[in-house]
Amino acid sequence: MASLTSDTELPTPMLASQSIARRIFHRAVRSSAFRVGIVLFVILLLATTFYPELSGIDPTKMNVKARLLPPLFFGDNWSWAHPLGTDQIGRDMLVRTLVGLRYSFLIGVLSVVVTLLIGCAFGTVAGYFGGRIDAVIMRITDAQLSIPMIILAIAILGVSRPTIPAIVIVLGLSNWPVYARIMRSVMMTERQQEYVRAAKVSGANDASIILTLLLPLLLPPVLFTSILDIARMMIFESILGFLGLGVQPPTPTFGNIIADGRKYLMNAWWIATMPGLFLGLTLTSINLVGSALETARNAIHEGKS
C-alpha cells in the first residue's frame, strides 16, 4: 500500500500498555477457540503423561486371549479394561495410542525447535543485512521450497535408518525456509525503524542491535505462529510412521498403529480409526490454540487494539 494517512483526526496510538506479544496473547485468550483448544490439550496432555504408567499396562504386551476387542459400547465383547479395544495380538489400544502421542508430540516440538533455530538465524541475517547474502539465502529457500518436504523426508529416511534424532533433524530441516522467509520480512521492515537508526548513530554495532533490540521484539510473534507447525510436524511424523519410515516398532506411534490396523480394517475397524481420532483431537486442540494466536496477531498487526 502506498501512503497510509489515517483518515481519522486522532493520531493512531501505536502505544498500549503492553508488549505486542502480551497483547496478542491476551486477545487470543479471550476467544472461545483458544479456550476450547487449551482445555482439550491439557486433558490430552495429562492423559498421555499419566495414564500409561498409572494403568500399568505395557503397550507392547501381547494378550492372545483379549484379541480384537472392540472399543466401549461397540459390539458385544467390549470391556472396561480396554476402553479403545485391543489389536490383533491383544495389545491395549488406549495405552498404545497415548504412548504414540508422546512420541508424536516430542518429535513435533523438537523438530519445530530445529526449524526455528535454523530458519530464524538465516532469516535474520538475510533480512537485516540484505544485499548479496540475502539473495543467496533466498535462492536456497526457493530451491528447497520447490521440493515437497514430505518427498525430501521420505527420500532421506528411506535410504538411511529412521531413528528419533534423524526424524527430528529431517523434519526440522525440511521446513526452515518458511521461517527464514517470515523472519526475513519482519526483519526487513523493522530494521528501517528510526530507533534502529538511533542505535546505529549512538555507535552500537549490528550484533548488539540484532540481539538486544530486534530479536526480543520480533521473535515472540513468530513463536506463536510456530505452534501451528507443531501440529503440522506431528502429521508428518505420523505419515512417516505410516510409511514405515518413522520410529520403528515395537514402539507404538500413530503412524505404525494405523498402518497395522489397515490390514484388519474389515473385521477390526477401530485399530486404524481410533488412534487417528486421537491424533485428530490433539491436532485440533493445538490448531485452535495456534490459529487463535495467529488471528490475534493479524488483528493486532492491522492496528486493532
Next chain:
Amino acid sequence: MTAPLLDVRNLSVGIGSTGRLILDDVSLSLKPREIVGLVGTSGAGKTVLSKALVNWLAPPLVRRAGEVVFEGQDIFSLGEREMRETRRKVAYVGANPQGALDPTLPVGRQIVEKLRATVPGTSLLNAETAAIELLEAVRIPSARQRFADYPSQFSGGMMQRALIVDALITNPTLLVADNVTQPLDVTVAAQVIRLMKELTEKFETAILFISSSLAVAREASARMLVLDEGRIVEDRPTEDLIARPDHGYTRDLVAETPKIWTTHFTPPPAADDTVLSLRDVSQVYKVKRRTGFGGFDELRAVHNVTFDVRRGDSFAIVGESGCGKSTLMRLLSRLEQPVSGEVICMGEDIAKLKGQRLLEFRRRLQLVLQDPFGSLPPRTAIGAMLEKPLRVHGWRDRAQIRERVETVMVEVGLDPNLYGELPLGLSAGQRQRINVARALVLKPEILIMDETLSSLDQSEQFKLLDLFARLQRDHGLTYIFISHDLAMVRKVCNRVAVMYLGEVFELANNERLFFDPGHPYTMALLSAMPTLEPRRYRPEDCLMEGEPPSPINLPKGCSFRSRCPRAVDRCAERPPHLTTRGQRDFAACHLVVDPAPPAKAALPA
C-alpha cells in the same frame, strides 16, 4: 434570499455507547456556489463533521441528534438507493488520495465506473470522453495516457487532481473537501487549491473547505467557520475573522499561525571555525528497472553538495519531498557513505573513520529523529534507553551513568521519576524530549534535527524550540535542521540551504534568503507558503504548472527549468553551478551574475 443548498441543524455525533460527543449541536448552512472554510485543530471534530455531511458515519460514530438537510431533504432519512442517487450531487475529496481508489485498476476506468454508476444511462464512450476532458481541465499532462495509468503511478498531487475530477464529473452541487492539501508539498498544494477554486466556479459547485491550517483555508474561502471541541465557535467573513478574532480559541489560532514577513531575525554572533563541511558530496541509488531487460537505473539522490557549517550555526536544509534532504541526513550522520565527495569533520573524511575515531565522531554528532513513536524502542525503559549510548561509549560506573542520565532528563524537561518507566503513555512532545535527551547524553557538539518538530502541534513546537535555544546557549551546540517548514526555519535558523532534486539551489543567510532570494525556486517555495500576512510573492508569478521531473534519467540542464517561469534557452543546455552573490550567499541559477567585487547593485532584473 436563496434557499440554502446545505443546512445542518443541531447535529450531534457521539462515540459508541459512551456519552462523549464529537460534534455538539453543530449548525451551519451553505448557499449554492458558496465556498466556506472550516478550521480547527486536530481532534476538534472536523473530519467527523465532513463525514457526517456525506452520510458516512460508520461505527463507533453515531448520530445523536439533528439533521443534515441537503437540497431540502434530510440525508439521514434517505434509503440506501436514494442516498446513492444523492451522491452524484454531493461529492467528497479526502486527505488520503492514494487510498481512495482500487489500486489494481486504472484511474480512468474507475472514474468512468463512478460516473456510470451514479448517472445511469451514460454510455461508456460518453463517460470516457467526459473523464478525459476533465483530466485535461485539471492540467494532468497527457491526460489520454494517464487515463489508463494505475493509482500507484500517480504522485500525490496528480492523484488529488484525479480525485477532483472524480468528484466533479457528476456535476455535483456540493463538494466537501476534507484536508485535501494536507499530504501535499506546499508548491503542489497551492496549485491544487487554485485549481479547485477555478473549477468549482465553472461547475457552479459549492465547497466546504476543511483544513487544520487557518492560512490554507483562507486561501480558499471567503467565509470561515471555526470548530472547537465539536462546537462551531465562529462563523464570519474570513478577513474580518482574521483581523478581529472574537473567540479565545480563534485568537490562539491566529496568534499561533507562524509569521514570515513581519518578523525580524537577529543572527547569533558569528563564529569562524567550521565544524562540518561537505565537499561535492553525491549519492546515487540503484533502483530496479521495471522495463527492458532488468538491470538498474540510477536515482540521483544527492548531487555535488558543498557547504560549511560553522560552530554555533543553526543551519537549515529545506526542500520538498524527494529533494534529497533525508539522504543528506544519512550521509552527514554516516548511516550511509556517499558515492563521491567527502564529509569532513574533525579534519577528517568521516568515511575513513574506524574504531575509536568513529566512536568519537558518533559522540560529537548526534541525531534527533522525526517520528516520536518509531524512534523509541517500544519495550525499553526510558532510563535504559538513555543509558545505552553511554555504555556503548565505554561508560561503566553505574552511579555515574545514572547521574548523567538524570542530569540530561532534567535539562530537557523530563521528570527523572520516569527513569524506570516505559515510554508508552507519553505524548508526542514528551517522546521527542526523550529523543533529544538520548542525543544529548553523550555531550555532542552537533545535533542534526531530522524533521524533529513536524509531528508536533504548534504550541508544543514553540516549547521545544525554546528548549533548543536554551541548550544551544548553554552548551554551544551547532544545529542542523532538516525541514520542509519554512516558517520554523525563518524563526530559528541563521543559515539556509534550499534543495531541489538532490542539488543545493541556494545557500544564504536568513534575511537575504527570505527577502532577496537568488533562485526562482526559492521564490516559488516562498510564494506558496500559506501565511496570514500580506504576501510578498504571488504564486501565480513564481511557479509554472507541473511537478518535479523524476530523479531517474533527469533531463539535461537545470532540473527546475520545466517549472521555472524565468527559464531561458541556456537553462536547457547546461546545469547552473552555485554562484556567489556576495556576502557568502550563493545560488545555482544562470540568471545570477557574480557581482563585481565592490558593486552591490549588479543583480539581474
Next chain:
Amino acid sequence: MFVMNFLIRRLAQGVVIIFLVSLLIFTLLRVVPGDPVRMMAGGMAPDALIEQIAKDMGLRDPILVQFGRYAAGVVQGDLGQSFVRPANGAATGGATFNDSSRGERAEVFDLVVDALPMTLQLAALALAFALAFSGLVGIAGGLAPGRWPNKLAFYISSIFISLPNFWLGIVLTLLLSVKLGWLPAIGYNGFGYTILPAIILAVELSPVLIRTLTSSIAAQMGASYVAVGAVRGLSRSRIIANHVLRNASVPLLNLLGIQFSGLLGGVVIVEYIFDYPGLGLLTINAVLQRDFPLIQGIAIVTSAIFVLINILVDLAATSIDPRLEY
C-alpha cells in the same frame, strides 16, 4: 515485451533452482547410508560382484564427477535409467542379481511421463473441489467478520487441518466405499477412481485457502477505497464484485503457487493409500527400492513444474495488480 523479459528472467532463475534441487538431492542420496547396489543385486550377492557393478555404474567416482555426468545427461533430456525397474513390466525389487545388464532397465523419463498425467488429473480435480468449497466458505467468512460465517470458516479450517490425510483416506474408504459403496477406491479403473482421492486432497488443501481468503477479504473490506467507494456512490455489491474480490484474489494466487509442493506431498500419500498409479506412488516405490535415478528424476520434474506454476501464478498476479514487481 515486458512479458517476454519477465519470462526469460524467471526461466533463468528457474534453471538455477532446478540445478540447486538436483544437486541437493543428488548429494543427499549419496551421503546418507544405504547402498543401492546391495538393494539391486540382492542381499545374497558377493561383495566383489557388488563392487564390480558399482564401479561399472560409476558409483565409486567422486560425487561431483558423478553429478557432472548426470547433469550432462539431464541437459540432453536424459534422466538416466532406473536401477530397479525393467523396461517392461512392474518393479521387481531385484531379488535376482544376474540381470544387471543396464540395457533392459526402464528409462526414468518414460516412467515419469507415464505417471504424470494421472497425477495432474488428480491434482486438477482436487484443486477444483478445494477452490469451490473454500471459495464458498471463505468469502462468506471474510464478508462477515465476527459473525457466524466467520466462526464457521475458522472452525472448519481448524478441524480440516487437523485431519491426517492417510487416516482420512482410510476412514472415507471404509465409509463411502466399503460400507456405502458410493465411490470406487483402490487402484485405477476409470475416472471415478479419481474422485475419492481428490476429496481427501481437497480437504487437506482447503484450510489454508479458507484462512487466506477470509483474512484477505476482511482486510480488503477495511481498505479505504471500500469506504470511499461508498461515498463516491458505488453500491456495496459492486464494490465487492468489482474491487474486493479482485484485490483479494492476489494473495490467494500467491498461496496456490506456494501450496503446490504441499499438494504434491499430499499426492504422494494419497496415491500410496489408494494405490493410484501416479507420480506419488512412483516416488514412494522409488524411495523404498532406493532407486536413486528415479528419485532424482522425479525431484527434477517436480521442481520444474513448481517453477513453471509459480511463473504462471506471478504472471496472473501481476496482471491483476500492476504494482507487483515482475
